[in-house]
Amino acid sequence: MDRELPDRARVVVIGGGIVGTSVTYHLAHLGCDVVLLERDRLTSGTTWHAAGLIVTFGSTSETSTQMRRYTRELYGRLEAETGLATGLRQVGFIELATDEGRLEEYRRVSAFNRLCGVDVHEISPGEVKEMFPLARVDDVLAGFYVPDDGRANPVDVTMSLARGARLKGARIVEGTPVSAVLTRQGSVTPTVTGVRTPRGDIEAEYVVNCAGMWARQLGEAAGVNIPLQAAEHYYLITEPVDGVDATLPVLEDPASYGYFREEGGGLMLGLFEPVCAPWKVDGIPADFSFGELPPDWDRTAQYLEKAMQRIPVSMDVGVRKYFCGPESFTPDLQPVVGEAPELRNYFVAAGLNSIGILTGGGLGRALAHWIVDGRPDIDVTGFNIDRLHRYQNTPAYRAARTVEALGTVYKCHYPNRSMRTARGAKLSPLHHRLVERRAYFRDVSGWEMPDWYAPDGVEPIAGALSWGRQNWFPYWEAEHHATRNGVICMDMSFMAKFLVQGRDAGRVLEHVSANRVDGDSGIITYTQWLNEGGTLEADLTVTKLDDDRFWVVASDTAHRHAETWLRRHIGDAHAFVTDVTGAYAQINVQGPRSRELLATLTTTDMSNEAFPFRTAREIDLGFARVLCVRITYLGELGYELTIPTEQALGVYDLLVEAGDAVGLRHAGLKALSSLRMEKGYRDYGHDIDNTDSVLEAGLGFAVALDKPGGFIGRDAVAAKKAAGPLTRRLVQVRLTDPEPLMFHAEVVRRNGMAVGYIRAASYGFTLGGAVGLAMIDADRPIDQSYLDSGEWTVEIGAATYPAVTSIRPMYDAANERVRS
Ligand SMILES: Cc1cc2nc3c(=O)[nH]c(=O)nc-3n(C[C@H](O)[C@H](O)[C@H](O)COP(=O)(O)OP(=O)(O)OC[C@H]3O[C@@H](n4cnc5c(N)ncnc54)[C@H](O)[C@@H]3O)c2cc1C
Secondary structure (H helix, E strand, C coil): CECCCCCEEEEEEECCCHHHHHHHHHHHHCCCCEEEECCCCCCCCCHHHCCCEECCCCCCCHHHHHHHHHHHHHHHHHHHHHCCCCCCECCCEEEEECCHHHHHHHHHHHHHHHHCCCCCEEECHHHHHHHCCCCCCCCCCEEEEECCCEECCHHHHHHHHHHHHHHCCCEEECCCCCCEEEEECCCCCCEEEEEEECCEEEEEEEEEECCHHHHHHHHHHCCCCCCCEEEEEEEEEECCCCCCCCCCCEEEEHHHCEEEEEECCEEEEEECCCCCCECCCCCCCCCCCCCCCCCCHHHHHHHHHHHHHHCHHHHCCCEEEEEEEEEEECCCCCCEEEECCCCECEEEEECCCCCHHHHHHHHHHHHHHHHHHCCCCCCCCCCEHHHCCHHHHCHHHHHHHHHHHHHHCCCCCCCCCCCCCCCCCECCCCHHHHHHCCEEEEEECCEEEEEEECCCCCCCCCCCCCCCCCCCHHHHHHHHHHHHHCCEEEECCCCEEEEEECCCHHHHHHHHECCCCCCCCCEEEEEEEECCCCEEEEEEEEEEEECCEEEEEECHHHHHHHHHHHHCCCCCCCCEEEECHHHEEEEEEECCCHHHHHHCCCCCCCCCCCCCCCEEEEEEECCEEEEEEECCCCCCCEEEEEEEHHHHHHHHHHHHHHHHHHCCEECCHHHHHHHHHHHCCCCECCCECCCCECCCCCCHHHCCCCCCCCCCCHHHHHHHHHCCCCCEEEEEEEECCCCCCCCCCCEEEECCEEEEEEEEEEEECCCCEEEEEEEEECCCCCCHHHHHCCCEEEEECCEEEEEEEECCCCCCCCCHHHHC
């Protein structure tokens, strides 16, 4: 390692665990001048004691699966490059399914993982027994086997990465804690200028916080929100066991909370207990190095026993070590990665949720490209740091949510599962009224939002989770039809809302928006915000209220991303962004009878002529003046009402009272999902992401290529258009059999060939079957004749179902209902 502390580097990486070392390795390979500073010694945080499972199977995220595959491949080739072995042993991996829910899950995951290049096979209980003779298989339904997976030695991997980084010119300095990140105030956001250490300052253009479980505290000192939390994490190592040697595959049995592999001739039995224990919510000690925690036998014994029953011999041999060490977990089990919204050039890669060794290689690669290229080359919508909010960083929130996080890793990942801890963080002003209406609530970026409503006399209780129809399916269906045929109200207060004001507000918004947004006042415009590469950064609406006042609405998951994107493009212009999300409630009144309902309550002329589609007016409703926008995300005539929070209840009560006469129903987010999916409306972070060109996403209609002054990404869009017809395109997919359900990651085939997967799906009650959006790749232009000339199928679990596909929306392609 290096002894000298340089006084300058382009990038300073903080933390020499697997993640920081991998980021440094990849930056060095991109020719970047990089210094890694480690507080103590490399691996002294969490990395030294990881079990090192290398498992490419199991994720329905394309990004995560690609990162796992890349990591395995990297660890396989590092020794040849650096001369230091990584301890990678591709002994094989077996996942056990012991109940129907998991069997269905792993079959779905297998199909998707195979599409992503993972060589996974379903095997019989007998085959499991042959490969892992010590396992009890009497209750096993199937195994899922990946021959090339296995295990690596985390310390050896880190040392090999460090050697590889140094060979490419990186400097690695141990025994040097970063005490502060230095900044200067920019015109809108402060920017990183370097770091402070007890040995002196280093000037730097970029800083990357890879400080593992310390990352939160380090971030906080610079005003950066990194809501991760350490939790106890366990494995037990037995005395040597006959028949166990280093060729034994890795076995995982999530239903028993355990995984098993060889260690020193005995067994390592790792735990993911369903109820876990956060560690040091008030702060991680600065001097905790190569540390262990005293195991809590009382709390964990019951889980350990259950896991041991899978390998009965483990109950008969002696225990060599019951190890407990801390690992970082995040509120949604996704890592915290990317540039901090609060501080320019401050990047973070932390919160690995117990897969830091497994994904460390891929994560380091991705982050290095992100820094050097200025934007990521993979879909980061699921793990971008800016998805997280400050409320998630309170001690109470972290303590509550982390109890659930670790155990969720081994739960059956049914669709419609929602975290149950740390609930009630944000309540809409209508909340208590909606409780009275028997809403079933789900966590929407911290907001308690109605998912569906139970009918009169029925308690809003969701039945057992399943891959099929749950008890609320008919209630959802009724809400869906009420929207198509009558009128509904939907609380959408969780939507991110921004007031953009100033002399230059219109000019700034024109520059960031691909569509024309600064035309006439009183018009709402659907637009994307693009990066210079012409791929998507945000998908939202801009309403021009006045020459110097605009109303911007984005989805909850894009809240901080959209806000940061806009703020960072203001420069010296006279424009100011205010987040007014909590200051206004949003109630959507939608359906063919919505006009009739509102007309009874306001003095404004609601007729089609006076109040056409895409217009926005301030209207009176009782004692309130409300921004009413005629727009829809559900595919019907409809209005979105933005109401000052303190008047929202009054307006809601008026609507409900008058609503009786026109059959007003309440509808939840399940209905939103099925209605928008029938119409093919996109949802950023679900079916479109930062890697999609606006044209491939099918949103070219919202791009004003020749508007005066252009916009960010214009040249890339123009070049893509000029390059000819698209061979990659987002298409709508519907199953012709009304029975099966789609959720996400189902493989789509044309004439038997896999061409893509379902990014998001719902059930189309009007179309009569499951419907979703899939990004399709082809070797020739994708147009409707290409779609019509193929035989389409979708692979769901072990079955394959016929499907139809379309470029135009399958529901009301001509927009007649919307404009009626
Ligand atoms: C029991 C157990 C089993 C596990 N098994 C697996 C497994 O099988 N597979 C898998 O993929 N993952 C596993 N993990 C998880 C894995 O260990 C972590 O995800 C990974 O090590 C996290 O790496 P990191 O680099 O983010 O953090 P760390 O390894 O903690 O590295 C952070 C580094 O930052 C340094 N640092 C902190 N503050 C500063 C500062 N101010 N200045 C300079 N340096 C600083 C620390 O000293 C530390 O070295 C396991 C974890 C545990 C606890």
